[in-house]
Amino acid sequence: MSTRDHRPIAPRLRRSLLFVPGDDRHKMEKACGVGADSLILDLEDAVVPDHKADARERVRDALVAMDFRGSERLVRINPIETGLALDDLTVTMAGHPDGYVVPKLRSEDDVRFIDRALSTLEAITHRPQGSVGLVLLATETPEAILNIRRIAQASLRSVAMMWASEDLSNAIGARRSRKVDGSIPDVFTFARSACLLAAAAVGMEALDMPFFDFHDDAGLEREAREAAEMGFTGKAAIHPAQVPIINRVFVPTREEVEEANALLQAATEAFARGQAAFVFNGAMVDAPHINRARKIVARAASAPTAP
Numbered sequence: 605m606s607t608r609d610h611r612p613i614a615p616r617l618r619r620s621l622l623f624v625p626g627d628d629r630h631k632m633e634k635a636c637g638v639g640a641d642s643l644i645l646d647l648e649d650a651v652v653p654d655h656k657a658d659a660r661e662r663v664r665d666a667l668v669a670m671d672f673r674g675s676e677r678l679v680r681i682n683p684i685e686t687g688l689a690l691d692d693l694t695v696t697m698a699g700h701p702d703g704y705v706v707p708k709l710r711s712e713d714d715v716r717f718i719d720r721a722l723s724t725l726e727a728i729t730h731r732p733q734g735s736v737g738l739v740l741l742a743t744e745t746p747e748a749i750l751n752i753r754r755i756a757q758a759s760l761r762s763v764a765m766m767w768a769s770e771d772l773s774n775a776i777g778a779r780r781s782r783k784v785d786g787s788i789p790d791v792f793t794f795a796r797s798a799c800l801l802a803a804a805a806v807g808m809e810a811l812d813m814p815f816f817d818f819h820d821d822a823g824l825e826r827e828a829r830e831a832a833e834m835g836f837t838g839k840a841a842i843h844p845a846q847v848p849i850i851n852r853v854f855v856p857t858r859e860e861v862e863e864a865n866a867l868l869q870a871a872t873e874a875f876a877r878g879q880a881a882f883v884f885n886g887a888m889v890d891a892p893h894i895n896r897a898r899k900i901v902a903r904a905a906s907a908p909t910a911p
Contacts, residue, residue, distance in 0.1 A: 618642050618764060619851050619854035621643075621644055621839070622638065622846075623840060624645055626659040626662060626679070627662055628662075629666065632666050633666075637673065642675060644840070645678065647679060647681055656682070656688060661695060663679055667699025680705035681706060682707070702736070702737060704722075706740055715758035719758070739765070740755060740765045744772055746772070749798055753802050764809035764811050767795055769788070769795065778791070796813075812839040816842060818842060821849060824846055838850070856903055864898075865897075
């Protein structure tokens with residue numbers, strides 16, 4: 605299967621995805637008011653081992669009781685290899701989350717394992733089959749990068765893929781995941797590109813990893829803008845203050861929308877003349893430029909507020 609036959613999960617805007625510790629009710633409540641498109645209630649890295657069981661119950665209770673104010677409700681489970689993933693799913697499915705973030709993937713078999721577990725839990729909790737989505741963290745292990753295309757194809761539940769470098773850095777023995785100037789070394793740039801291409805190949809969203817220095821707004825905006833220009837549709841956040849910047853960057857600017865609309869109007873006129881290619885703003889344009897303009901206009905229209 606090289607393309608997705610259908611999308612059982614309703615598409616939605618995912619510009620900003622904010623990680624929130626799953627064992628901290630106060631932080632979960634605070635996160636609901638920051639305007640993130642998605643909240644990731646984290647049972648993995650944000651929770652120490654002794655708190656894992658309690659965190660599952662806290663997340664389940666939060667999903668039931670809290671007003672998420674329109675944010676997508678995602679839960680990051682623990683890796684399959686820890687033996688904790690099934691318990692994470694079983695307990696938190698009672699809260700009816702919108703989907704799960706699956707870390708430390710190694711192959712398509714891992715995705716299928718989660719898919720089958722969710723099918724069983726959907727039946728138990730009387731949810732429609734295939735209604736729970738998956739966001740795949742597909743570059744945290746060397747195996748995942750080498751298997752990334754098959755991982756992307758493994759389940760129609762998968763709505764997005766996110767790349768990440770910190771766990772990969774540890775797995776390959778890298779001394780650091782950033783160069784001294786803050787740029788990304790080649791091996792991690794490869795992982796980033798692989799995520800983008802694998803997601804695009806099957807019609808999924810590609811999501812950029814978090815920017816960890818939450819005091820550096822300029823650095824965050826620079827990296828987010830680079831990701832948006834590459835084709836990523838959103839970026840993870842680790843601090844509420846990062847959300848407004850990410851939301852703004854991942855929606856086309858007013859100037860971009862105006863230019864796109866002008867190009868589409870020019871295309872309409874050119875088509876009426878029987879021209880598939882034509883000159884616009886001094887450059888020759890054709891189908892790829894027109895399709896990109898349509899996507900820009902659609903992306904801007906999907907945002908809850910004007911750019």
